[in-house]
Amino acid sequence: MKKVAVVGVAQTRFERRIVNRNYADLIYEVTTGALEDAGMTIDQIDNVITVSNDFWDGRTISSMAVMDACGAYGKNVSTVEGDGTFGAVYGAMRIWSGSFGTTLVVAHSKSSEGSLPLITNAMFDPLYYRPLGLDAISSAALQAQAYIDSRGANIEDWALVSVKNHGNARYNPLAQLPMDLTIDQVLASRLVADPLKLLDCSPISDGACAIILAEEGRVSESKQKPVWLKGVGYAAELHYLGDRDLSDPQALTQAAKRAYNMAGLTNPQEQIDFFEIYDAFSYMEPLWLEGLGICGAGGGGKLIRKGVTEMRGYLPVNSSGGVLSAHAVLVAGLVRMIEVVLQIRGTAGAHQIERARIGLAHGINGPCGQSHCVWILGEN
Amino acid sequence: MVEWRDKTEPLTYEGGIHLPYSWTVGRVGSRFFIELRDNGRIMAARCPKCGVVWVPPRLRCPVCFIIIEDANWLEVGPYGTLQHFTIVRYEHAAQPMEPPFAYALIKLDGADRAIVHFVSGTDLVSIKQGMKVKPVLKANRKGNIFDIAYFTPVGGQTQ
């Protein structure tokens, strides 16, 4: 399989509400931003993948809103409805197929414009689950509780995640919620759905991002140092919460296995330098680390307590501030990929990690991380 | 950055999508709800290949994909074990109950997988993982998930 790299990136600043720009404005901003970053023009883009969601946008065929803004005129274009990491998969497939040399992948969402509980309530099966009023937060709370009950996780470790990630966000000018927190402040924040407190939850954010992928023969068209796609894997569990063991992220383990395999990684804990994973809630960071096989079941909390996942730690996780600091749905996973790219390029600025040669980016889709996508990117 | 943009009043347009839906329950789901409505029984289906007892019953085993015949249907519960629960403390338009209220994953006796429902009829602080619960059925049932009003602790027993 031919080598493909990320050669251009752009993200908007993430805000609670972007009042004077609509989806097309945001997509135009990141499309031109990624092109500028790469020093390329729209004519050098062979095809486009957009990422959007009809419910979040309040518009069936939500991709229609951005067709012109992403430069898709006269080009082959398609749309993935799911986290941006999955959009990147389709974008990469199109290059690996040999049909195209470059792909632009764009993602947007303005969670501020709709009702988060109603939109996420709609992701549940309409006959058995949705009528009960479940939504993203109450279902996550059930998973968090399962994590405590079945794997001995504890809320103090999760508070450390919140402190770390909001703290890291102070060094990321694009993050929405840079905060100087103490564990006590997190633990004292109001209970939203037991055991989750306000500061365990990610915010509502507006934003967009874009990446440009290019095959080996075309990377020289970009002025940026290429960051190579080394491996990818994705997988989904069953939908009904009751059919799943919410404390065991099997789909993530499966996805990671495929990604590690493809990247030729036999010992991910040693071989991966840093992680950008989808912490929509604080408990997810240790749970996903367990699912990724970075530690054993129930071992995530200890990693965090030991300081291993700090920016200057042995296994930095979410030095960008993570999803806890900025959560534009669908965009956030692709932002994880972009943050990995910036680290490997050495241009992450104030939140740059010292040793960043191979990074892992991760995105989720569906309730309680029902579907996962894992990317491995590297400097070679 | 064009200057006039920042000086222009940012307008918004309020609206919504108001679409009614009529979801088909299907023959299998209908049988489940009719049993619940007419006889107050909760049915499950066992996959003949992997042996897992699924609630609600399915036409095909979600893992093996083979069709589960009628002969493999069985009643489960009514008692169950509370596996994990949460107490919801915020409000939104799609909630049928007023917060604070509890959701739980409940494994009914005889089933291998859990269902999700409310836990009520008791002080929220008394809800414990592992406690034995039973469904409280509505007197006037319609053939939907609300025929079970909620689950409630069985006389203070825990496992």
Add this chain to the structure above:
Amino acid sequence: MGRKVAITGFGQTHHAARRWDVNGLELIQEAVARALENAELSLDDIDAMVIGNMDHFEGINYVDTWSVEGLGAFLKPVFKVTTGGTTGATVAIAAYYHVASGLFENVIAIGWEKNSESDTTGAIITCSDPIWDRFSYSGAISSLAVEASAYMKTYGITERDAARVTVRDRSNAVNNPYAHLRKAVSIEDVMGSPMLTEPIKLLDICPRSDGAAAVIFSSEEKARKICPQPAWIHAVSVRHDTTWFGDIDYNRLVSLESASKEAFKIAGIREPFKELDVCELYLPYSFAGLKWMESIGFCGPGEAPRLLWDGKTDMSGILPVNPSGGVLSTNCIGATGLLRVGEAALQIMGKAEKRQVAGARLALATGFGGCFWSDVLIIGADKP
């Protein structure tokens, strides 16, 4: 074009106005099970799934995760592609790229819709921009009526000319046991049907259906083992150019012209009308069966009625169009574009039963939807 990919299996549900017997997941299972049966494969042989439908028709968010049980996708890779009416075609194209990329060997593309569950027009109206277009966009039929009126005015096409398209497709559907509408109609039936939006009458427009389709795409190595005559993908092309209904040139279907040109070029087809053996065209209404033939390049502007009246596109003609009965006989939107691909593949595989076009070796399938967007696939019996 890259790695060679072929279609090796196709399954579809029995489409109907309302499938009371199955919920959405079970509808999807029916198509998946039939596709596996058709290819004599099991789920263990399938490496990934890709699914498409239009969200607001069933009101389910994150259909990729909701449908895992329906797809048999437990712990398998799955994501969703959604592009409006073109979804069925673009999900097929996505599956093609899944395999062409080398990541997967056998991939199932699934398209489905349970239009009975919602107010179709109410839902489709939400595809328009809420601030600028939604107040005036009154559904798919109206925008097509604008196109039809312009076409009639410019070339003197008549409603009877369009009716001839309906007569052809509906009569073909009699041979398709899966089609939703299986009764032939006459020109007089069409002309006498109630007017919906000038000049589109009830029998000029597609029905709304519940249905699902599943198509299996395989790598060259696997295709040879699975299928005696795989249906090879020769070309795929997509043009989803416009964003605003006011920007559309109603005198042409620019996206179809553009996509067709690209596809023919990739496939090395110089005289499409002569070289193709069969077409499954996404024609949501009768006038499209005239005007869009011209967009594809089968004849010059205004000349399509001649092709129809001479019987050239009938089953007995030189280039049969829509042996399956087409969209005018079945329209489960998320599946519809995929049905075109599946039916075209069936022709090449020689498994089209009573609707088989003898000796079909090169087929064209198209998709339509969104803001007058188009997709084109070329499928053939020879390895490209």
